[in-house]
Amino acid sequence: MGCLIRFEENESIVVIGATNFPESLDPAVVRPGRFDKVVTIPVPSYDVRKKILNYYLKNLKMDKAALDIDKIAAITINMTGADLKNLVNTAGIYAVSLKEKKLTQDHLTYSFERMTMGLKRNKNISSAEELKRTAYHEAGHALTSLLTPGSNKLHKITILPVGQALGLSN
Numbered sequence: 001m002g003c004l005i006r007f008e009e010n011e012s013i014v015v016i017g018a019t020n021f022p023e024s025l026d027p028a029v030v031r032p033g034r035f036d037k038v039v040t041i042p043v044p045s046y047d048v049r050k051k052i053l054n055y056y057l058k059n060l061k062m063d064k065a066a067l068d069i070d071k072i073a074a075i076t077i078n079m080t081g082a083d084l085k086n087l088v089n090t091a092g093i094y095a096v097s098l099k100e101k102k103l104t105q106d107h108l109t110y111s112f113e114r115m116t117m118g119l120k121r122n123k124n125i126s127s128a129e130e131l132k133r134t135a136y137h138e139a140g141h142a143l144t145s146l147l148t149p150g151s152n153k154l155h156k157i158t159i160l161p162v163g164q165a166l167g168l169s170n
Contacts, residue, residue, distance in 0.1 A: 015035075017029075017035060022038070043077075043078050043079065043080055044079075044080070044081060044084075046073050046074065046077075047073075049073040049076050049079065049084060050069055050070065050073040052081050052084045052085075053069055053072055053073060053076075053084055053087075053088065054069060056084060056085050056088040056089075057069070057088055057103070060088070060092060060103050061101060061102045061103065062102055062103045062104075063102040063103065063104045063105075066104050066105050067103070067104060067105050067108070068105055071105070072087075072105075072108050072109075072112070074153070075112060075153075075155045076112065077152050083115070086115065087108065087111050087112060087115060088108070088111070090111040090114060090115065091103055091107040091108045091110065091111035092107070094107050094110050094111060095107045112155075113155075113156065113170070116170050117156075117158075117165075117168050117170055118165070130166065131159050134159040134166045134167040135159045135167070137166075137167065138157050138158070138159055138167045138168070138169050139157075141157070141169035142154060142157055142169055145169065154169060154170070155170050156168075156169075156170050157169045157170075
């Protein structure tokens with residue numbers, strides 16, 4: 001059963017739509033007269049990521065001597081403010097689970113790797129041949145990253161199973 005809705009013209013009503021994937025919208029939705037104004041909100045820059053991280057870290061007990069916000073801001077390319085909040089929260093939960101009194105770089109690094117790479121799998125390690133193939137594959141990613149101008153700096157490369165992958169370059 002279909003539904004027909006009628007809207008009266010009224011200049012005091014504003015309709016806002018949001019998506020992370022504008023390319024997947026039906027062309028009928030975005031044709032002229034429907035959504036006339038498109039506002040693109042980019043992910044935060046390095047400097048803004050530092051400010052966001054400092055904001056979320058300001059009320060936490062930290063080992064400031066062992067915490068490098070610049071490094072965390074540098075590796076969190078393409079993370080939103082919500083992602084950075086989640087990063088700090090996950091790091092805090094991890095520190096508490098270890099019964100540690102202060103947040104450290106290791107906690108933030110763990111949180112970043114968990115968010116970007118997934119959980120480490122404790123299942124049996126792959127065969128020597130599978131590890132070798134995975135190493136070649138990840139080395140290819142590393143070389144491509146190193147030889148491509150403007151590519152993101154690699155944070156970690158592993159041939160151990162992480163999430164759904166046999167290995168990962170991040």
